[in-house]
Amino acid sequence: MTRPPARGHLFIVVEGPNGVGKTTSTRALADQLGATGVRVMVTSEPSGTPFGRLIRSGESDLTGRALALAVAADRADHIHREIWPALQAGLVVISDRYVQSSLVLQRLDGLELEEIWQYNAHVLPASLSCYLHHEAGELTQRLGRRTTLSRLEQVGSPEQELALYEEAFHFLEAHGWRQTRIDCRGLSPGEVATELLSQVQDAYDSDTV
Incomplete structure (x- = not known):
């Protein structure tokens, strides 16, 4: 397994079900950290590489084990090309989705937890994974306001996720x-980000990171 980031080189993951506000909260957290003078890199999964974009565009056709393997391969490349170099350069890296999304979404796609983990067992552990939680009814309403839903958003439900x-x-x-x-x-998006920032500061100050 790739060794965890050194103290002060934080790798933060923001996770949670579809509609919970991961992307908005990730950006707000980055803004708050940046305002304190911290250098931040924001990223997401699937990654923004050509391979990651291909996965995003083909998610409706790529399913089951094939999708799980593709996502795991993109994650390994994402760590190698972007996440680890940024951590070595002393940046705080914040990722919108990571391994947790595979452990959830690929299960909605018919795979067992242990199989999914086999494909991801050697990834870089996050310094801190922050799970955003909301009521299923609110998540359902938010998803209902979207003009389009991905295949896995249609397959699953907020309760399942x-x-x-x-x-x-x-x-x-x-x-x-x-x-x-x-x-x-x-909580407003800004208040969620403030709570995230508090958790990140605790992680930064901890000797266990």
């Missing part, structure tokens, strides 16, 4: 991953 993210949390906890949950109910 919330349950699978809970399972992923416990699974990675057993593998020693540092994780936290943030209850987004009643």
Whole structure:
């Protein structure tokens, strides 16, 4: 396994079900960190590489094991080309989605948890994984306001995703991953980012990172 980032070289993952506000919260967290003078790199998965864009565009046709393997390959390349070099340069890296999304979405696509983990067991562990949580009813309403839904958004439901993210949390906890949950109910995107920032600061100050 690739060694974890050194103290101060933080790799933060923002996770949670579709519609919970991962992208908005990730950008707001980056803005708040940047305002304190911290150098930040924001990224997402699938990655922005040509391979990652191909996965995004072909998600409706690429399914099951083929999709899981493609996503895992993109993640390995993402770590090698972007995440690890940025950490070595002293940046805080924030990723919108990571291994947790595979452990949830590929299960909606018919794979078992242990198989998905086999494809991702040697990835770089996040310094801190932040799971955003909201009520299933609110998530359903948000998804209903979107003009289009991805294939996996149509296959699953907020209730299923919330349950699978809970399972992923416990699974990675057993593998020693540092994780936290943030209850987004009643919070604005800025308030969610402030809570994220508090968790990140705790991780930065911890000797375990």
